[in-house]
Amino acid sequence: MGTLYYSAAQYPIRIDDDTLASLKVVLERRLEAGLGMTLSWSEAGFGRSSVWLHPTIPIRLHVDDAVSQTAAQDDVDAMMLEVEQSGGIVLPDGQEAWMGEVERG
Numbered sequence: 388m389g390t391l392y393y394s395a396a397q398y399p400i401r402i403d404d405d406t407l408a409s410l411k412v413v414l415e416r417r418l419e420a421g422l423g424m425t426l427s428w429s430e431a432g433f434g435r436s437s438v439w440l441h442p443t444i445p446i447r448l449h450v451d452d453a454v455s456q457t458a459a460q461d462d463v464d465a466m467m468l469e470v471e472q473s474g475g476i477v478l479p480d481g482q483e484a485w486m487g488e489v490e491r492g
Contacts, residue, residue: 389456391426392447393438400428400438402478408456411448413466413476418442425475437475 389407391400402410410426417424423441430436440446450456466476 389448389450389452392449393440394444394446396438400426400436402428404450404452404456405459406462406478407448407450409458409462409466410476412458412463413470414440414446414448416467417470418446424470426478427475428478429480 388401389404391402391407391410393400413424418440419442421442423439425437426440427435427437469476
């Protein structure tokens with residue numbers, strides 16, 4: 388599991404390493420272009436949370452696995468399509484792998 392530290396938020400966002408590697412690529416593309424986006428996820432016992440990610444808000448990503456994770460191009464493409472269509476990315480519930488609208492149909 389990796390961690391996304393968002394601004395001065397009290398609690399970090401835990402994301403599986405493979406999803407985090409792909410999300411990192413999407414964030415780099417969006418934020419470098421000066422574009423924001425939303426990121427939403429479910430938390431057991433807490434419901435659904437969302438944050439607005441923007442180039443002016445500090446973000447730090449940490450991957451727990453010492454082996455460098457490689458972004459899956461299919462996941463990156465699906466995430467980019469989702470963010471272009473909706474303005475944000477919704478991470479799946481639980482520990483299942485990320486699956487964008489392209490794969491869901």
